[in-house]
Amino acid sequence: MTISDTELERGLRGLGSRIDHVYPAPADLARRTRERYRAQRRGRIAMATGVLVAALVVVGVPALTSTVLDGQGKAAAPTTGADPGRLPSLAELPTRGSLSNDRGWVDAVRLLPWSWTAVPGTTPEAPVDTRRVAFAGDVPGARVALVLGGDEEPAAAWFTGPLGASPEQMSLAAAPSDTIDQAPLALLDVPDPASESRTLVVVAWPGETASVVTGRSVDAAGKTSEQRRPVPMSLGVGAIMTDGPPPYPAQTQLWVDRTIPVRGSYNPTLTISARALAVGHPATEVADPRGLRGSVRADDLQATVAALAGYYGIPAEDLRPTLLAGGPVEPGSPHSTVLVGVTFPSGATTGALGIRWATTDDPSGSMFQVALTEVTPSGAALADRVFAVPASVPGGLALTISGPETATRVVVTGRDGATLAESGLARGAAVVRVSANPDGATLRFFDTAGALVATAPITGPVDR
Amino acid sequence: MGRRNDDTFEAFVAARSHDLMRTAVLLTRDRGHAEDLLQTALAKAYGRWNRIDGDDPYPYVRRILVTTAASWRRLRVTQEIVALPTHDASTPDSTEVVAERDRMAAALATLPPRMRAVLVLRYTEDLSEAATAGMLGCSVHTVRSQTVRGLARLRAVLAAAAPSIAFEEC
Numbered sequence: 001m002t003i004s005d006t007e008l009e010r011g012l013r014g015l016g017s018r019i020d021h022v023y024p025a026p027a028d029l030a031r032r033t034r035e036r037y038r039a040q041r042r043g044r045i046a047m048a049t050g051v052l053v054a055a056l057v058v059v060g061v062p063a064l065t066s067t068v069l070d071g072q073g074k075a076a077a078p079t080t081g082a083d084p085g086r087l088p089s090l091a092e093l094p095t096r097g098s099l100s101n102d103r104g105w106v107d108a109v110r111l112l113p114w115s116w117t118a119v120p121g122t123t124p125e126a127p128v129d130t131r132r133v134a135f136a137g138d139v140p141g142a143r144v145a146l147v148l149g150g151d152e153e154p155a156a157a158w159f160t161g162p163l164g165a166s167p168e169q170m171s172l173a174a175a176p177s178d179t180i181d182q183a184p185l186a187l188l189d190v191p192d193p194a195s196e197s198r199t200l201v202v203v204a205w206p207g208e209t210a211s212v213v214t215g216r217s218v219d220a221a222g223k224t225s226e227q228r229r230p231v232p233m234s235l236g237v238g239a240i241m242t243d244g245p246p247p248y249p250a251q252t253q254l255w256v257d258r259t260i261p262v263r264g265s266y267n268p269t270l271t272i273s274a275r276a277l278a279v280g281h282p283a284t285e286v287a288d289p290r291g292l293r294g295s296v297r298a299d300d301l302q303a304t305v306a307a308l309a310g311y312y313g314i315p316a317e318d319l320r321p322t323l324l325a326g327g328p329v330e331p332g333s334p335h336s337t338v339l340v341g342v343t344f345p346s347g348a349t350t351g352a353l354g355i356r357w358a359t360t361d362d363p364s365g366s367m368f369q370v371a372l373t374e375v376t377p378s379g380a381a382l383a384d385r386v387f388a389v390p391a392s393v394p395g396g397l398a399l400t401i402s403g404p405e406t407a408t409r410v411v412v413t414g415r416d417g418a419t420l421a422e423s424g425l426a427r428g429a430a431v432v433r434v435s436a437n438p439d440g441a442t443l444r445f446f447d448t449a450g451a452l453v454a455t456a457p458i459t460g461p462v463d464r
Numbered sequence: 465m466g467r468r469n470d471d472t473f474e475a476f477v478a479a480r481s482h483d484l485m486r487t488a489v490l491l492t493r494d495r496g497h498a499e500d501l502l503q504t505a506l507a508k509a510y511g512r513w514n515r516i517d518g519d520d521p522y523p524y525v526r527r528i529l530v531t532t533a534a535s536w537r538r539l540r541v542t543q544e545i546v547a548l549p550t551h552d553a554s555t556p557d558s559t560e561v562v563a564e565r566d567r568m569a570a571a572l573a574t575l576p577p578r579m580r581a582v583l584v585l586r587y588t589e590d591l592s593e594a595a596t597a598g599m600l601g602c603s604v605h606t607v608r609s610q611t612v613r614g615l616a617r618l619r620a621v622l623a624a625a626a627p628s629i630a631f632e633e634c
Contacts, residue, residue: 003619011568012587012618015490025481026499030474033506153508181504181532357605367603392609439616 091148097137108167139239141191173273184268206236215313222377248310284316295327304354307370324402325429334358335393347378372462386456407445491533505529571621
């Protein structure tokens, strides 16, 4: 039996009262919180006076060349008030990187202004007396510094310059941004805009390892295998240069593995440098067998192709992209979609849906997003595959459909048999509004004579 | 921090900690993690207590709670899922109703953190799409699409079908 959205929503609302009953908050929560806050504060003050943070010992680093010494020249004892269940802030750790011992350079970078005029409303400049340099060093193609500052969770400012740059040659790589407690930080930069190479810099905790997803191979059976490269790390920081299409989505291609305090893999908070964002890419040739190019935005089409190339790490031209469907979700609508299909070298196929919707959330007046779909084994050409990819746009839901070339009409039926949409097709393609969540729906395609030519389910998302 | 702020903090925790704890449990699915999450959020708020805008600190503290839970704890290897306590005889609910809620809570715990946060904020906190988007720092569209996909995922899990892979967009 299908569970309706209304039933699910009712079930979720009912959870609140159940949780209230079985999980009351501790009676002494305010006291415990104050104690925790004061313990954290004591830890910060201890660090500010030069005591090596105890958690470096906790994470099992065998030796630190930059061990902070106390006034008598002996290694300082760990603080007794540290919480072993938490990592120290990155701002509390000693400066790391190849320039960490160049005190003059590090201190000069710490004083550099954080002015950033490109984006209004960005994170404000941290007071100089709160700043610490978390990383300073040469990485492949560039010199990089990470400065953290602020009273509570620090704000982060990445600076870049040419290899061997003086502090005065360093400039902000991007707008300063907030950090998240216990989240590693990373920078994606393109030191040479004329090349295809990107540099990733990771600043994590000692003992942690990192890897970057450089692509995915897809075999004839449609099985997808992730390809990774380890990031060379020392004391929890490292950098790597990679080639190939720009990664998509960039924020989730870099992983940091840790065991303390909670074992897991994390995506660092990624900053993309302004010069990396500014790199242009030549347009990819996209097949257009249905003559739809005039119905879709050229930049959305290219962005969708780039997303596929970036996710799989395969040059776009090797994927033989084909425009399958697209256009406004209804006549005159400011919201639109574009569906691109690709064929992997193995013969397996997949598709991606670019969705653009009008919104006041963004100064440009619209936003864009790409949804990747499931992979199908080789054996069926793109033109013979049926795609029906759902998208949420303001005011409801839409299906972007690519069906048999001979089909002129499609009927979308929900699990309960109700008709969710019925529409004409242009050479087998259309974008149609649906009246309800199409999860589990069935599409039936008919030709001009009314004969059923194909039946297909909703296309699923990519398995990632 | 002065005495007056300690008093108002104490009063706030007494008045709103159960609401915050409920949200924390739904976000973490584990009492221990929930208490840790709630203490983390309250400790952050305590440090800024005299600088929180507005008369009611609750939206601010809830925002810290949700973003802390949803943003950095993206566990990929495993995610601890601890069963809710068994039915307490003092509750007036029937065993069937409680079992249904436990199934729902377990299904909710299988969602990616931010998708789970969207559903918790929309349905147990009863926030609007716009308020949920503001709290999670994403667009209304993303909230809407995450809601649609989250409900679809819940439906699949509750129907004991093979779990589908959910998008994580925020």
